[in-house]
Amino acid sequence: TFNGPWKVDRSENYDKFMEQMGIGLVKRKLAAHDNLKITLEQNGDKFHVKEVSTFRTLELDFTLGVTFEYSLADGTELSGSWAMEGDLLKGSFVRKDNGKTLTTIRQIVDEELVQSYSYDGVEAKRIFKRA
Numbered sequence: 001t002f003n004g005p006w007k008v009d010r011s012e013n014y015d016k017f018m019e020q021m022g023i024g025l026v027k028r029k030l031a032a033h034d035n036l037k038i039t040l041e042q043n044g045d046k047f048h049v050k051e052v053s054t055f056r057t058l059e060l061d062f063t064l065g066v067t068f069e070y071s072l073a074d075g076t077e078l079s080g081s082w083a084m085e086g087d088l089l090k091g092s093f094v095r096k097d098n099g100k101t102l103t104t105i106r107q108i109v110d111e112e113l114v115q116s117y118s119y120d121g122v123e124a125k126r127i128f129k130r131a
């Protein structure tokens with residue numbers, strides 16, 4: 001289950017990923033230490049998400065398969081949805097400013113929540129431990 005609070009433990013290739021996303025050096029340096037915490041609550045095909053970081057606190061709801069809007073901490077607007085495929089949560093989001101797609105997968109691996117990201121040929125991971 002994805003339910004519960006998760007705290008980021010480490011990241012892989014996240015700086016390169018953010019660079020590909022067009023995020024400047026200063027913001028990337030800050031984002032490397034964002035202390036991201038996400039709390040996921042799933043009820044059937046509905047999710048409630050609480051996100052807390054050094055940048056902001058926000059809560060949102062989404063339903064699997066239903067498109068919603070999401071803004072990154074730097075204001076970049078995305079539109080897309082999550083779907084469950086087996087034990088994987090797969091997200092596909094489109095940037096409103098340039099039409100490019102960002103895909104992301106959440107999966108539980110050895111009691112950690114592994115979130116992978118892919119954008120414009122660059123992949124990254126952020127790995128969370130139960131908080």
Ligand code: MYR
Nearest residue numbers: 017018021049070072091093104
């Ligand atoms: C959620 O389920 O947490 C809300 C929707 C998340 C949408 C996809 C998030 C992509 C985040 C990319 C972060 C890297 C920014 C350069």
